[in-house]
Amino acid sequence: MAHIRFLKSELIKSIFSTLILAIVFLPDTNAMHISTSDLSNHDIIKNIDYQYQIVQNDEDIFDCFGTLNLSLTIPPMARTILLERTLPHKSDDNDIRFLIKTEYPLQDDITDISVPNIYWGTYFRICIILTDESRVYSPILFTNNYIEHNDLQLLEQQSSLGHIENDPIHIVIENGSLRIESSEVLTVSIFDISGKCIFTGRNDYTDSFSLNNIKASVIIVKCYNDRLSLTKKLLVH
Numbered sequence: 647m648a649h650i651r652f653l654k655s656e657l658i659k660s661i662f663s664t665l666i667l668a669i670v671f672l673p674d675t676n677a678m679h680i681s682t683s684d685l686s687n688h689d690i691i692k693n694i695d696y697q698y699q700i701v702q703n704d705e706d707i708f709d710c711f712g713t714l715n716l717s718l719t720i721p722p723m724a725r726t727i728l729l730e731r732t733l734p735h736k737s738d739d740n741d742i743r744f745l746i747k748t749e750y751p752l753q754d755d756i757t758d759i760s761v762p763n764i765y766w767g768t769y770f771r772i773c774i775i776l777t778d779e780s781r782v783y784s785p786i787l788f789t790n791n792y793i794e795h796n797d798l799q800l801l802e803q804q805s806s807l808g809h810i811e812n813d814p815i816h817i818v819i820e821n822g823s824l825r826i827e828s829s830e831v832l833t834v835s836i837f838d839i840s841g842k843c844i845f846t847g848r849n850d851y852t853d854s855f856s857l858n859n860i861k862a863s864v865i866i867v868k869c870y871n872d873r874l875s876l877t878k879k880l881l882v883h
Contacts, residue, residue: 690772690784693717696792708805710766716759718772720752726775727757733816733827734765742769742786746827766790766801815869815876823854832869838862857882
């Protein structure tokens with residue numbers, strides 16, 4: 647009888663231990679479990695507003711640029727927000743290369759991003775990097791889709807915008823500033839026509855440098871790092 651009572655006691659202990667383990671490892675039904683595949687369908691961009699203006703130079707050539715305003719909803723597990731965009735070029739869905747990537751800080755669940763000096767002919771998308779280093783992308787969007795039909799027709803007929811450049815560095819002078827867009831951080835040096843260095847500094851992907859204090863009518867701009875190098879002669883005035 648003592649032996650039977652001992653077996654019953656051990657059986658009860660075994661059942662009790664199993665129940666405890668089951669309770670400890672029972673899934674939390676209130677916890678949120680989100681997979682990367684679920685996030686791929688997440689509506690990241692809630693609203694898009696492109697406040698643009700059309701300008702005309704002395705040769706009656708038109709151009710268009712403005713401020714791109716995005717309202718975003720940030721999914722759980724997000725670590726970093728990236729705005730990825732192309733250099734401005736005429737529409738070619740088969741040649742989309744996101745050479746410019748800008749990081750933005752996270753702000754609660756909704757982040758508003760305002761990006762000035764975005765030209766027509768620019769493709770863009772939002773990339774969310776998650777804490778596990780996986781990435782979630784918004785659909786690829788196009789600034790031309792947010793330009794009035796008549797304005798877009800005018801630009802397509804009378805603008806100088808060409809197909810995308812092969813160079814991953816884009817240099818232009820506008821409104822008294824030297825604007826440089828690149829896919830990488832670069833050292834920027836500006837020389838006058840005699841070769842005298844006027845300025846040396848660093849370009850973080852998209853930067854503008856004021857030319858108001860430069861008296862030279864022609865400058866030579868050199869942008870470089872250990873992988874890329876571009877030298878370009880530009881008319882200032």
